[in-house]
Amino acid sequence: MMKANKIIKLFKGTVIHSLEIGKVEILPNSLIGIDEEGVIQHMKSNYEDLKQLEKDVSSICINNGIDEKESVIDMGNKFLIPGFIDTHAHAPQYHNAGTGTDLPLLKWLEKYTFPVESKFKDLVFAENVYSKVVDRMLRHGTTTCCYYATIHLEASELLADIVSKRGQRAFIGKVCMDRHSPDHYIESTEQSINNTREFVDRILSKGNELVQPIVTPRFAPSCTNELMEALGKLSQEKQTLIQSHLSENKDEIEWVKSLYPGIESYTHVYKHFNLLNERTIMAHCVHLSEEEIKLISTQQTAISHCPISNFTLSSGNLDVRKVLEANIKLGLGSDISGGYHPSILQVIRDSIKCSNSHYFNNDNHTPLTFEEAFYLATVGGSKVVNLDHRIGNFMIGKDFDAQIIDPFVSNSPFDCFDGETLKDIFQKFIYLGDDRNLSSLYIKGNKIKF
Numbered sequence: 001m002m003k004a005n006k007i008i009k010l011f012k013g014t015v016i017h018s019l020e021i022g023k024v025e026i027l028p029n030s031l032i033g034i035d036e037e038g039v040i041q042h043m044k045s046n047y048e049d050l051k052q053l054e055k056d057v058s059s060i061c062i063n064n065g066i067d068e069k070e071s072v073i074d075m076g077n078k079f080l081i082p083g084f085i086d087t088h089a090h091a092p093q094y095h096n097a098g099t100g101t102d103l104p105l106l107k108w109l110e111k112y113t114f115p116v117e118s119k120f121k122d123l124v125f126a127e128n129v130y131s132k133v134v135d136r137m138l139r140h141g142t143t144t145c146c147y148y149a150t151i152h153l154e155a156s157e158l159l160a161d162i163v164s165k166r167g168q169r170a171f172i173g174k175v176c177m178d179r180h181s182p183d184h185y186i187e188s189t190e191q192s193i194n195n196t197r198e199f200v201d202r203i204l205s206k207g208n209e210l211v212q213p214i215v216t217p218r219f220a221p222s223c224t225n226e227l228m229e230a231l232g233k234l235s236q237e238k239q240t241l242i243q244s245h246l247s248e249n250k251d252e253i254e255w256v257k258s259l260y261p262g263i264e265s266y267t268h269v270y271k272h273f274n275l276l277n278e279r280t281i282m283a284h285c286v287h288l289s290e291e292e293i294k295l296i297s298t299q300q301t302a303i304s305h306c307p308i309s310n311f312t313l314s315s316g317n318l319d320v321r322k323v324l325e326a327n328i329k330l331g332l333g334s335d336i337s338g339g340y341h342p343s344i345l346q347v348i349r350d351s352i353k354c355s356n357s358h359y360f361n362n363d364n365h366t367p368l369t370f371e372e373a374f375y376l377a378t379v380g381g382s383k384v385v386n387l388d389h390r391i392g393n394f395m396i397g398k399d400f401d402a403q404i405i406d407p408f409v410s411n412s413p414f415d416c417f418d419g420e421t422l423k424d425i426f427q428k429f430i431y432l433g434d435d436r437n438l439s440s441l442y443i444k445g446n447k448i449k450f
């Protein structure tokens with residue numbers, strides 16, 4: 001049984017979250033109480049009698065020995081939603097976000113991406129970009145992020161330290177690549193294995209439960225068999241998550257076929273090296289065969305859907321409906337800087353457009369709704385990182401990772417009119433809102449500066 005700790009803070013007002021896909025709960029007159037560890041200890045909604053709500057506020061304050069004036073946050077006409085979860089982002093590539101959008105994946109990696117990532121051996125350069133990307137993600141309401149760093153041990157640790165200092169929840173991967181990479185940006189197999197182990201140990205020894213290491217083979221073409229095998233073993237030994245790329249671009253798929261003529265498919269390559277399991281997050285997965293979808297489903301591997309990137313690098317459109325029907329864990333990813341925008345709101349919008357595009361050639365396709373996309377950005381993401389018992393919505397016992405959204409802020413990018421329902425206003429925020437609407441941000445109950 002969960003220990004019920006003393007409530008130290010109460011949030012009063014409208015709460016919006018998802019408990020199941022496709023259903024958004026819009027809960028006016030709600031009351032959420034959190035303890036000093038940032039865990040939700042009280043959650044009651046839809047008080048019809050507002051006097052009863054006020055009575056409950058008073059009695060919770062008295063019972064927990066807290067001062068009502070100091071400890072109760074009245075959200076007024078703002079509303080509370082869960083923090084967004086970005087299941088795939090390249091922190092160093094933030095330097096390039098919004099540029100280099102003219103090439104497909106493999107050429108894009110050579111021309112823009114490897115050159116910028118190689119600069120992160122310089123810790124001064126790294127500190128500047130990493131501070132800015134973490135701040136930017138927080139400003140857009142991303143409370144949890146799966147970051148790729150670069151091949152450099154020290155700079156990857158620096159990213160973890162910056163994330164810790166800012167209070168974000170994150171999975172951070174030192175990137176592994178020991179083949180088919182430029183001379184200025186490659187490591188030996190031994191270096192890659194030893195530095196990954198050292199990175200994992202260093203991050204774990206810091207003891208910040210919010211910041212965890214994630215084993216990160218860049219993608220199959222960048223890693224020798226020996227490296228892939230060692231990374232599979234390391235992840236198993238340390239029980240870390242794993243992140244990589246899969247089936248993003250047709251040339252990439254042909255390349256993997258030529259590298260592994262004896263292995264059935266790109267997906268089977270990761271399976272072969274024990275890198276495809278219930279702790280794995282595979283980004284993109286745009287061009288999977290039916291067999292590969294089945295394999296991912298049986299392995300309980302998660303997919304990070306990165307529609308902005310897939311449009312920008314002309315990679316293709318994932319059929320989200322197919323993935324959901326196969327019962328695969330699915331979340332959203334910005335894929336900075338294949339994707340140019342750091343906001344998960346933008347990813348939500350592109351995930352809906354991407355799904356709509358499947359309808360052009362298939363009358364039977366059921367496009368993603370905005371309610372479903374909101375679920376993917378919150379609960380879906382929590383399942384992808386195996387933290388659905390801790391984050392994703394406001395159930396009692398979960399950590400309070402939350403955004404307070406102000407639809408009426410003076411410089412709001414959208415307008416509200418008389419007679420609109422809370423649902424209308426929420427939908428306007430999903431389609432038209434941005435960081436100007438983010439009033440406050442909390443991660444595990446801590447108020448975050450952004």
Ligand SMILES: Nc1nc2[nH]cnc2c(=O)[nH]1
Nearest residue numbers: 090218219245309335338
């Ligand atoms: N989008 C994307 N795909 C990749 N595949 C291998 N590396 C990358 C990367 O940095 N971005």
Ligand SMILES: [Zn+2]
Nearest residue numbers: 090245283335
């Ligand atoms: Zn990526």
